[in-house]
Amino acid sequence: MGLYAYGECLPYYENKVELDTEKKDKWGLPILKISAEFKENEMKMRKDMKKQVAELLRVAGLKDIKVNAGSHIIRDSTHFVGTARMGRDPKTSVLNAYNQSHDIPNLFVTDGACALNII
Numbered sequence: 059m060g061l062y063a064y065g066e067c068l069p070y071y072e073n074k075v076e077l078d079t080e081k082k083d084k085w086g087l088p089i090l091k092i093s094a095e096f097k098e099n100e101m102k103m104r105k106d107m108k109k110q111v112a113e114l115l116r117v118a119g120l121k122d123i124k125v126n127a128g129s130h131i132i133r134d135s136t137h138f139v140g141t142a143r144m145g146r147d148p149k150t151s152v153l154n155a156y157n158q159s160h161d162i163p164n165l166f167v168t169d170g171a172c173a174l175n176i177i
Contacts, residue, residue, distance in 0.1 A: 061115070062128075063107035067100055075141040142171040 067073070073094035081089045096104075104127065112125045145151025148160035157172050159165040 059120075061111055063111055065100065065103040065107060067094070067096060070094075070097065073141070074143070142167050144172055 074092075076091045076093070077088040078091035079088060081091075083089050108125050108127055112123050115123045142153050143151040144153045144155060144157070146154070152160060153167055153172055154160060157167045159167070
């Protein structure tokens with residue numbers, strides 16, 4: 059039996075997704091360059107998830123439980139949220155306060171990619 063637990067990665071300012079100007083896909087389009095890491099919060103959450111999974115299986119009546127921590131690769135089944143940073147300055151953000159692209163007229167981001175940092 060296999061059971062996987064996933065937790066939220068906090069939206070750290072240093073974490074970002076960009077288009078790689080050097081590498082292209084098979085259609086010649088730039089691929090994503092992901093610069094992100096898990097930090098103390100995520101590592102503590104991993105420890106807790108491991109403990110909770112073991113307890114869940116024990117309560118369900120399973121015996122001889124072996125919990126494997128697995129890898130903590132940030133791209134492993136990760137759904138990036140907050141990678142389209144909002145701000146007033148196009149040099150430090152991709153969207154304005156209305157989720158509209160600074161660079162592409164009439165482009166609005168309407169999913170969880172926007173990350174509010176306009177204060």
